[in-house]
Amino acid sequence: MYANARTPDRRELEHIGRVLGGWQDDDGPLHLHPGDLGWYSLRGAAATAAAMRVWSDADTIVAIALLDGPDLLRFAIDPARCQDASLASRISADVGDATAGVFEPGSATIEARGAAALGEELMKRGWEPDEPWTPLRRSLAEPVEVSNLRIETVEPERTAEWVSVHWSAFRGTPMPHKRLRSFVDGWCAAADAPFFSPGRILLLRDEQDRPVAVSAVWSSGAARPGLIEPLGVSQEHRGLGYGAVMSRAAAATLREMGSSSATVCAESSNVGAVATYLAAGFVADPEVTDWRRDA
Template sequence: MTTVSLSVPQAGELPEIGAVLDSWQSDSGPLHLHTGDLGWYSLRGAQATAQALRVWRFGEHIAAIGLLDGEDLLRLSIDPDLSDDDTLAQQIESDVIAASTAVFGPGAAVLEARGAIRLCDRLQARGWDADEPWTTMSRDLSLPVEDPGIRVEIAESDDAEVWTAIHWSAFRGVPYTADDRQRFVERWNEMMSGPFYSQAQSLLGYDDSGLPVAATTVWSAGPDRPGLIEPLAVDRDQQGHGYGKAIAFAAARSLQRLGSSSAAVATPSANTAAVAAYTSAGYVPGAEVRDLRRDG
């Protein structure tokens, strides 16, 4: 009987891991860990991204891929053909709860494992509880997508300062110092030259006066597979004017040109403004999903 092994990959293995993760994306399956999630994480560089990954194999076959998105959050995707496999679920469970820190250290931990049916059953039986709800949303790209109604341009490396400033404003809301700008621009360029960006595109949206007001990056998983929006941002001073809806249209059009079957995104259900913006842009909410949480 083939055993399940856990490893931390090398940076040179990232293209292979990305290709496997691409192959697991399907409109009929859950919105689980996507190659775009690895792409966005690669702001930290290829080596750091590899060190944050956990890969489970049956022999040479990659069976599950996890991203440690911080010390206490593992975002996991399992080969859809193995979602009910008890041998795989048992080994991942053992690694997740082990005191060896192969995955988590002691204390609180959160596991995102959408579609990993058997693993979730086992952890819930151990007392892991449901975490905060998320809303997954998807837009079918087999039909035409509306014009965003604003000027949208593909962001290149020369646009790094503008793109990162919008993201900082939307998600941080604190002064963007020169040191912050330098670090973020360097990391953004690291992402653009990284192993996952060849199937991605970053966009900038402008208002009627030519002021950049919105930014996003979209990630294709290859033709006829769901693409991911990660992230999408509207400058804090420009919110409330429909730019979120506009850039969500632009993101869908970009993924459509890249050959994606759908545009997918996940947002905390508590972020009602984001859910409303995506809904207004034709994204259809799915059933709420919850991660699993182990209290410290």
């Protein structure tokens, strides 16, 4: 019998990361990845543990989820149990019960790629398909051709330029100094969490040595898929091909780290992002959807 959802202790994070890494496979879904936990770790190890939920069969972890905000739960399930109706029922009951410590009452979204039985159970309980996403992969069996532009690997305490480009890419507004300092401190906090060692922080500079694009990449172990999360180009340097250059550089870095493929998932509505990855040699898998519960 599967145990109810529980919130792990921060001392369990390293073990959870190893389990999650073992579930990554080139033939499997682009589900929750250790890199997602690495990126979330900008909030610190304690906050990361508090945002996680695990389901177990005796002492064996069978499902791992991250509350990426109060109303989004991102899943990975042991590939051997993706068709397990009993596990799907247990998880569905927990996410639908406000006393189970997963969701508060109201609207919520679940990302459960590849979890076929869970999707069927959620649908039975009234959850509906949400917006489509496009998974993209690039095999790293062969070397990746990269630009001669300067690509830097940035140390956590020296991420001010990286953070400014990221803010421009995703916010498009001037970055408050206080927020900049907080973001840099977050990278230092992530470096103290157990998910950082398989990560690299990358910065691309143009011919004038200006920072124009950023990425972070995360390994899940040798001969397993690596993750690009995030990747962005500053607002003033878009449309010049830097996104594809950064994507190839990220893939090349993952290959150097021993990854078998580079993976990323983009909102299908973000046609520019999908086109950028395709231009960088990624191949799109069939679209996937999240599951939504309205208030």
